[in-house]
């Protein structure tokens with residue numbers, strides 16, 4: 001059999017939604033017991049589907065952001081050009097155009113294809129179990145382990161999210177070595193909203209993946225400003241991103257038509273550690289912010305950013 005792992009993975013029976021919601025032990029056993037099989041299956045899937053390993057790359061990003069980030073990696077003294085692309089919309093909350101909407105079709109096509117691969121993917125528990133979402137980070141069992149996706153995900157986290165987060169939220173330095181990620185999808189008939197909560201992250205990057213042709217109504221994200229009592233209601237547009245301190249309370253309002261698909265990425269410190277809200281912030285220079293794991297393509301572990309296996313959910 002040419003693709004024996006792929007076939008074996010497709011023959012698995014996914015635990016029921018009820019069992020997942022109850023966090024039954026059999027569910028945990030399913031994901032941990034099949035971890036290696038699933039990783040092999042995703043490898044074979046890329047070969048079987050002739051997935052172009054280079055189709056997911058930074059040309060999908062907004063050109064202004066990509067250019068400014070590349071320039072800052074070359075010369076960290078240019079980092080303010082990155083910062084100026086992010087607009088503060090509430091305390092601890094910034095927005096920016098992240099993906100180029102015209103390019104997003106490539107990413108969405110890949111994700112749809114992966115969704116249709118019939119390889120079990122673990123949906124994110126988060127606040128509620130999201131039916132059409134997937135775990136993305138290699139620390140998460142049942143994650144989207146397709147190698148080309150993992151390479152792209154690492155680049156988004158290591159080349160973009162971490163230095164941007166350090167620029168906007170200096171207190172996260174030292175609490176940003178670990179990454180976490182999942183996708184979410186809202187539809188009026190399935191998962192519609194998320195109640196108010198804070199994230200177990202030092203910083204969260206939430207990126208919309210809707211195509212320009214995919215409109216939706218409702219589904220604003222509310223951010224609560226404890227100092228004023230104000231609620232700031234933000235709407236995603238195709239490819240736009242919100243980056244916020246994990247500690248800022250937020251909620252997603254019910255979606256009333258269409259669909260919304262997002263990537264949600266978290267950073268935190270070793271074993272889930274988070275910055276002390278009252279702690280002193282150590283001043284660091286721009287070079288330290290734009291210091292990079294040695295090899296971006298080196299799946300997870302790098303000398304400067306060793307990953308642990310702690311997962312918040």
Ligand SMILES: O=C(O)CCC(=O)C(=O)O
Nearest residue numbers: 126194206221252262264
């Ligand atoms: O609806 C959103 O985009 C926010 C999602 C969120 O806050 C979460 O998954 O923790």
Ligand SMILES: [Fe+2]
Nearest residue numbers: 197198199250
């Ligand atoms: Fe959240």
